Amino acid sequence: MRAHAFWKGVRDAVPLLGGYIPVGMSFGLIAVQAGFNVWIAVVMSLVIYAGASQFLFVAMLTSGAPLWLVIVMTLLINARHVVYGPNIAPWLTSSRWWPWMMHGLTDQIFALAHVRLPQMPEQERLGWFAGAALLAWISWIAGTAFGGIAGAELTQRWPMLESVLPFALPAMFLVLLTPRFTSRLWAVTLITTMLVAAILALAGIKNSAIPLGALCGALLFYVLKSTTRFEEVKYG
Amino acid sequence: MDNATGWAIAAAAVGTLLLRVFPLIWMRHHLQQKSDVNAVENIPAWLSVLGPTMIAALLGVSLVPGHINASTVCATVVGSVATLLVWRWQKSLGWPIFSGVVVYGLVVYLGAYFL
Known part of the structure; x- marks a missing residue:
């Protein structure tokens, strides 16, 4: 693993801190308020490491839902992750470390890796991924610990931080997605996907919005592709 | 933490890890069977469409x-x-x-x- 590639990954993942730390803090705070010990919240962030499903896990346990249902719902929310690994597989080397690295394959790391891995030499990819995934993981765990220990006081003192820093996530997705607008076909597909996902999120089904929006977008891509009108026009 | 909660956390953690690891192992196996050289061209077309649309959906939600x-x-x-x-x-x-x-x-x- 190359040290400079590792640090390049760390540098690329720095914008994630703006989203991971405040949301991790919210999770730590909510878990403690729900009656969990801080260290249990930290262990959950350490081993489950999937934001939305952790919130659901705590909420369902607190409401007295049966454990099997809590586990099934957690895994259903995380089911969208099944398409992430295969999508970046062509750019992964033969190292045996890769399957273990997949613990760090969150939504944001996937989006980052999907764009960055193809741009770098093969020998740098493992180090880069390790650096980016490790920083994101540590920030999520640290955010949870902070939130559990001092979340209430911190959000009371700086209420703006909690509402402003998470904008780093849409800003990052925007930067990663913009170069994909290479043709009219992709532009229509991606804009429609965004709108469908946003509308579903506004309708209150935020967890299903990502896979459903992506599926609608993929279907639209194939429908449009079958009409010759959309095949010709390409941007710069 | 009671034992049941501990087992639930462990099950959710292992399940989530498997959701992330197994599809990758399957795809690597699939690519090895096809060819080592043109890995990008050998991934199923639907998957290469679903990648960018997943990022677009993440953007829409966020x-x-x-x-x-x-x-x-x-x-x-x-x-x-x-x-x-x-x-x-x-x-x-x-x-x-x-x-x-x-x-x-x-x-x-x-x-x-x-x-």
């Missing part, structure tokens, strides 16, 4: 503010435009995101007073 009001909606639009403008100028990752967050924060801050 653009919806946690607390929706005139200030956060306005900040989302202005912050996104600022991010895109700085990206056009810099073509990098860090500065456009940093600028977007700063502009978003400013609009939310000003909105708290004027809107």
Whole structure:
């Protein structure tokens, strides 16, 4: 693993801190308020490491839902992750470390890796991924610990931080997605996907919005592709 | 923590890890069977379409503010435009995101007073 590639990954993942730390803090705070010990919240962030499903896990346990249902719902929310690994597989080397690295394959790391891995030499990819995934993981765990220990006081003192820093996530997705607008076909597909996902999120089904929006977008891509009108026009 | 909660956390953790690892192992096996040279061309076409649409869906969901009001909606639009403008100028990752967050924060801050 190359040290400079590792640090390049760390540098690329720095914008994630703006989203991971405040949301991790919210999770730590909510878990403690729900009656969990801080260290249990930290262990959950350490081993489950999937934001939305952790919130659901705590909420369902607190409401007295049966454990099997809590586990099934957690895994259903995380089911969208099944398409992430295969999508970046062509750019992964033969190292045996890769399957273990997949613990760090969150939504944001996937989006980052999907764009960055193809741009770098093969020998740098493992180090880069390790650096980016490790920083994101540590920030999520640290955010949870902070939130559990001092979340209430911190959000009371700086209420703006909690509402402003998470904008780093849409800003990052925007930067990663913009170069994909290479043709009219992709532009229509991606804009429609965004709108469908946003509308579903506004309708209150935020967890299903990502896979459903992506599926609608993929279907639209194939429908449009079958009409010759959309095949010709390409941007710069 | 009682034992049952501990087992539930362990099951959710192992299940989530398997959801992330198994599809990768399957795809690596699939690519090895096809060819080692043109791995990118050998991934199923639907999967290469689903990748960018997943990122677009993530963007769509994350653009919806946690607390929706005139200030956060306005900040989302202005912050996104600022991010895109700085990206056009810099073509990098860090500065456009940093600028977007700063502009978003400013609009939310000003909105708290004027809107």
